[in-house]
Amino acid sequence: MRTGLNAIVVLAVLGMAGIAAAQTGDLPLSLLGRHxxxxxxxxxxxTALVVTHTNARGGVDRDLFARAVGPEPEYYRISTCPNCGYSGYLSDFAPDVVLPPDLRQRILKSPRLELPAGFTPDSDPRELDASDRYRLAIQCYRWGQKSDEAIGWLHLRASWIARDEGAMLPKDPRLARVMEYLERYRPELSDAGGNQRSVEMQMVSRALEALAIGQFNRYQKPYVELAVALILRRHGENRQAGPMLDRLIEYKSFSESLRQGIARMRESIQREREHQAEAVTCFERALLAGQVARANRGVACYLVGELCRRLGRDREAVRWYDEALRDASLPAEVRTWASEQRGEIALAR
Ligand SMILES: [Zn+2]
Structure with a gap:
């Protein structure tokens, strides 16, 4: 993958979020095709499944995870050879792609890539979990000695998959009733800058206020807290969601399946954090070695800051946000986010 492509993707995504604010009518869903x-x-x-059309109407999380309405593109960005496990973006399968000399040897012979058991060339590509595809692609990129920036992006995307897969709970009638009740706190999309993420974070603030003033009885309260934790988890705000889930898993009146769901959500936070920490290491190394193209530096600094904030590394986060803000070419929307996120850390300290 060429350096620089990701920043273009980022700008396109932000552009699409802007369009979402302007038009709320019948925009097409994201679409899948077979290649x-x-x-x-x-x-x-x-045969690989690829996204042929996309949108960001599901909202953009502040670490740039853009959710589509329709199939989520991040699940289909990586293709995997069902015979040897070689994995990467579509460009890694281009007819003219040049492989480093020993990559073939490493994939096929020693140490050898391992596909999940039962996945064969006859399997439907949907049977391979996206997290496995990313794991394989990261391995190929490391063996192929790709740039730290490129490996960092794979880890970041894998962290989004962990987030998206982890943000769900089994059906529960009481939880469903609470979720329905919380709908009254939902602001208009246009009042939230057109971003679904802002809409849902405003719902969280309002629900937390209602909890704080004792608006719910002791039977409702754990379900409201769980609904709030679910929304926070959905946006990867794990520093808030994590401690709530640690508390809620002890709540004896939840059904067994709900408690198992909470346990899975906590595990997914762990997976997301591991990928985020790897992404920080890769991006930092690329930035410090001057490997990031000039035009992408600001966004990369912002991303490192944002990932450090999510990992609880506040001091480093502030340093990287400041570095991003010093970059005159930082896109306006990212600049706003950098100031806001930095401000939140300053307030919390
Ligand atoms: Zn192959």
């Missing part, structure tokens, strides 16, 4: 790809390692020909 025939040939593996450059083992020559296996296979």
């Amino acid at each position: 025939r790809l040939a593996c450059p390692v083992c020559e296996q020909v296979f």
